[in-house]
Amino acid sequence: MIAIGVDVGGTSIKGAFVNENGEILSRFSMKAYNENSPEDEVGRLCDIINKAIKDGNFKEKIEGIGIGIPGIADMDEGRIITCPNLPTWNGFNIKQFMTKKTGLPVMLNNDANVAALGEAKFGSGKNYQNLLMITLGTGVGGGVIINGKIYDGNKHQGGELGHMVIKLNGELCGCGRRGCFEAYASANALIRDTKKAMKKHPDSLLFIIEKELNGIDARNAFVAAKRGDLIGQSLVDQYVMYLSEGLINYCNIFRPEAIILSGGVANEKEYLTNKVTAYLEKHTYGMRGSPKVDVINGTLGYDSGKIGAASLVLFK
């Protein structure tokens, strides 16, 4: 069994042919142009797919196409509702269009959910049945896997794990509320807090690191902390506290077997997961024998989106 997984990004569309062992057999990609009509763009995508099928000469049957959508869609019907990075796609029925052009069944889900499914089936989550994936990027995304399947609520619009208020009347969040998990645990939040700390401590090592890294992103605080800088350490400690408090909430709510961290800040790998694990062991509700939640990194990296999208079809 083979499925095609497509990861739609704001600047490029990437895809892969994936077999039932989660192995990538071949890849394809194309640039995405915001100014073109979705019919042009997705038409081009279908041409690429049709050619790849022909050229690939695959021995097994191609079961269908799974797509991770960076936005909100009527996942069943296939109509895109809002795709912030590809606004011309709004209202476009990608499922109907692609089925017509390729003759294959098409399945959609949100990109964060799809990445979680990829890790759950073929990545670091493959030994767990119930897990969460939290993406610590520009925002905080989430995917919920229950009994090996995506749980995404009514009309596929649940699983918005970044938009849980952890600090009433706190920092303004992109969603319009104040104090969301995203407003404290995203890379953007860490960058905001790093800048604040630099303003307060003009002689901090952070200024040297800013020059070394050519700017300020989520890494700067970690680099400073690892070099023993006290401001950097307190930034990291504070970040770990915010992240962990949100994760403890999710432990209490879902009691998953594992939480997979991904996205920019998760590039700190064990340096971050070890600190979070230590915090969780100290503070988790239900020290009274509640089962431990493993906090781990994903292993599929950028392929999680493609493999996860294919998994929509492989495990339908």
Next chain:
Amino acid sequence: MIAIGVDVGGTSIKGAFVNENGEILSRFSMKAYNENSPEDEVGRLCDIINKAIKDGNFKEKIEGIGIGIPGIADMDEGRIITCPNLPTWNGFNIKQFMTKKTGLPVMLNNDANVAALGEAKFGSGKNYQNLLMITLGTGVGGGVIINGKIYDGNKHQGGELGHMVIKLNGELCGCGRRGCFEAYASANALIRDTKKAMKKHPDSLLFIIEKELNGIDARNAFVAAKRGDLIGQSLVDQYVMYLSEGLINYCNIFRPEAIILSGGVANEKEYLTNKVTAYLEKHTYGMRGSPKVDVINGTLGYDSGKIGAASLVLFK
């Protein structure tokens, strides 16, 4: 098909024979004595059940016994871990014991989960497949129903919906963390805030209401608000804000079709749910067409525990 549902409380144990339509055919109850051994207490319960089966002369087969446990247990194995109100039961294998004494299969789950299942199957939740039940009592309990089944996470220890921090470093919660939903939305939290407001406003109508109601509980603020008292109104507004902010978090996380409110504070019925609904419509993440979550009251009242416990067996 008939199942027996047992609701274990700190001072009494109540049960019912429930048919597959959720109708209660007969009831039984006994006082629970903390000082007795669990073998004595549960032995007495089994005698009552065995006699009720004999006397009942039921025409349909009795499929088993479901039990709602007010505490933590190894639900599969049947051993009680901690039952704060019945501490002598800790370590007791209620499942093994009752199966031996009655010859019937026995299934356990947490009392909040079981009540949610009862409402989901036969109460106000019966038209929904995905819902949450939030109990606003001494604490805040929760039950999660996904695809018509209880979701309770690893070792049945998820669904602790009261223990989500909504205000970092906020009020101390019984679980040891600060700022939990329970520390703001429980009846106890409202009582604390009512007392605080009375201290600050010694000429408030709340003092007259205290005399009328013979004390302070979750009702006082609502009575004052309904009579037009400004302090009472601001207490209710603040409570609605705390409750709704927590519920919005759960809308974003689960995007359920409905949230059922139960417990002491929910006795305010539509007066409360209307205010919460108005708040949710104003503030929910995803004004961009996210499906509405119905906030409703339960309809089974105290029977939700018994009917829900029976449902463990009826829908196993």
